[in-house]
Amino acid sequence: MSPPSRRWFEEIEVGEEYESPGRTVTEADIVIFAGLSGDYNILHTDAEHMKSSIFGERIAHGLLGLAIQSGLFTRTGIPYATLGVGTLRWKFKGPIKIGDTIRLRARVSAKKESDTPDRGVVTVDRQVLNQRDEVVQEGETELVVERRPTR
Amino acid sequence: MAGPPQFYFEDVVLHGVLDTPAMTITEAHVGIYAGLSHDLPARSDQVPELLPLCLTPGLGWRVNQPPLAVLAFMGFDWEVLQPVRVGDTIHSRSRTAVKRSMREGGVIVEERQVINQRGEVVQKGRFTFLVAKRPTDAAPTG
Numbered sequence: 520m521s522p523p524s525r526r527w528f529e530e531i532e533v534g535e536e537y538e539s540p541g542r543t544v545t546e547a548d549i550v551i552f553a554g555l556s557g558d559y560n561i562l563h564t565d566a567e568h569m570k571s572s573i574f575g576e577r578i579a580h581g582l583l584g585l586a587i588q589s590g591l592f593t594r595t596g597i598p599y600a601t602l603g604v605g606t607l608r609w610k611f612k613g614p615i616k617i618g619d620t621i622r623l624r625a626r627v628s629a630k631k632e633s634d635t636p637d638r639g640v641v642t643v644d645r646q647v648l649n650q651r652d653e654v655v656q657e658g659e660t661e662l663v664v665e666r667r668p669t670r
Numbered sequence: 671m672a673g674p675p676q677f678y679f680e681d682v683v684l685h686g687v688l689d690t691p692a693m694t695i696t697e698a699h700v701g702i703y704a705g706l707s708h709d710l711p712a713r714s715d716q717v718p719e720l721l722p723l724c725l726t727p728g729l730g731w732r733v734n735q736p737p738l739a740v741l742a743f744m745g746f747d748w749e750v751l752q753p754v755r756v757g758d759t760i761h762s763r764s765r766t767a768v769k770r771s772m773r774e775g776g777v778i779v780e781e782r783q784v785i786n787q788r789g790e791v792v793q794k795g796r797f798t799f800l801v802a803k804r805p806t807d808a809a810p811t812g
Contacts, residue, residue, distance in 0.1 A: 548706060555702050557728025560740060568673075581743040582724045583706075589720055590708030601712045603750060604719040607795075610745040658745075 525600040527667040528639035533630055537595035539623040541650070542587055544579050546617045552583040578614040584621065584656050585609060588647045591623040600665035602638055609658035613649075620650045628659070638663050676739035678804040679776040684769045690729035692761035692787075695721070695754060716753040722784045722793050723748055726762045739802040741775050748795035752786075759787040767796065775802050 553559050561568050562578055569577045615621060629642035641664050647656040695717055703721050704710050711718045731737060754760065761784075768779035778801050784793040 551702065551706050552724075555699065555706070556724050557731055559731065560727075560737065562740065580727075582720075582727065586703065586707035586709050586720055586724055589718075590710075593708060593710065603712050603716075603753070605750060607746070607748040609748070611743050 524597055526597050526664075527600050528630070528641065528664040529667055531599065531627060531630065531641055531664065533627050535627045537592075537623070537625045539588075539591035539595045539625075541620040541622045542591060543618065543620045544583070544587065544615050546577075548583060548587075549577065549579050549617065552580050552586075556580070556582070558582075574614050574616070576616055578616055579619075581611040581656070584611075584615050584647055587621065588623045588645060588656065591621075592625060592643075592645070595623065595625065599641065599662060602663040602665055605640060605661040605663050607658060607660050609656065611656055613653055613655040615647075615649065615655050619655075621647050621655065623647055633663070636666070637668075638665055640664070675736040676802070677736045678739050679769075679771070679778070679801045680804050682738070682766055682769055682778055682801065684766050687763065687765045688730070688733055688735070690726075690762045690764075691732045692759045693725065693729060694759045695725075695756055697756055699725075700756060713753075716755055717758075719750045719754075719793075722754050722760055723795075725760070726782055726784060729760075729762045730764065738778070738799065740799050741802050742800040744777070744798040744800055746795055746797045748793065750793050752790060752792040754784075754786065754792050758792075760784050760792070764797075771803075772800075775800050777801075 549563050553563055563580050566577055624646045626644045628644045631640045633639050641662045643660050646654050649655050700717050709718050764780045764782045767781045770777040778799045780797045782797055783791045786792050
């Protein structure tokens with residue numbers, strides 16, 4: 520069995536755009552994320568209190584949306600030969616509610632060489648959209664991606 | 671009826687520093703996180719970079735102070751400095767860098783660090799929150 524293919528730094532081009540499949544965010548997602556993270560803020564856990572809030576119901580943790588979009592990125596095509604995430608700049612623009620279906624739209628906005636010769640940095644601009652095409656989260660991530668190994 | 675105690679905008683001390691208790695990152699954390707998000711580690715000996723970030727707000731819930739009355743988490747800037755591995759024990763340190771009053775609530779910017787068992791800062795950044803002001807009928811906390 521050959522290893523799954525990955526895209527090297529050299530193969531990624533500025534301007535490439537990706538759109539992920541959709542992912543419906545469920546009550547279970549929010550409960551599991553609260554349990555995992557220990558963030559039991561009433562925004563995410565108290566249905567009765569949230570009825571009288573501006574949102575009208577519980578909303579997903581912002582960082583749950585961030586984690587889900589990161590998973591969606593891996594489903595947009597052939598994954599990068601990623602060594603890791605370098606930096607993130609992120610804005611939460613609107614709530615993700617139970618039953619919302621979110622997807623990721625991403626675009627490669629920059630590439631730069633690294634001081635370390637075996638890798639480079641790829642900047643990906645990202646928007647998380649809901650089923651009404653509203654941007655609920657957006658930001659920029661710098662990914663450290665491996666160069667094609669020299670033989 | 672007064673609700674549960676919360677830490678309101680007025681209670682936040684500018685430049686105040688808060689250290690959380692620590693938590694050991696386990697295979698279970700990575701497995702649950704990966705199953706939930708499909709965000710997998712880039713390398714098998716490391717935990718996904720966003721996992722420690724996702725754990726910092728919950729660590730903040732374990733300090734001896736009521737939870738911040740967050741109206742909205744507005745955004746963050748974050749930097750990954752070093753890998754975190756299964757078995758590492760992390761805690762979080764935050765410092766209030768900005769406290770800006772607005773008509774409805776106020777903006778709080780926290781500088782946060784994730785620190786491992788060797789005292790190394792492995793991730794760091796700034797979180798921006800919109801925080802409620804104390805309602806006139808709420809009892810003072812603390």
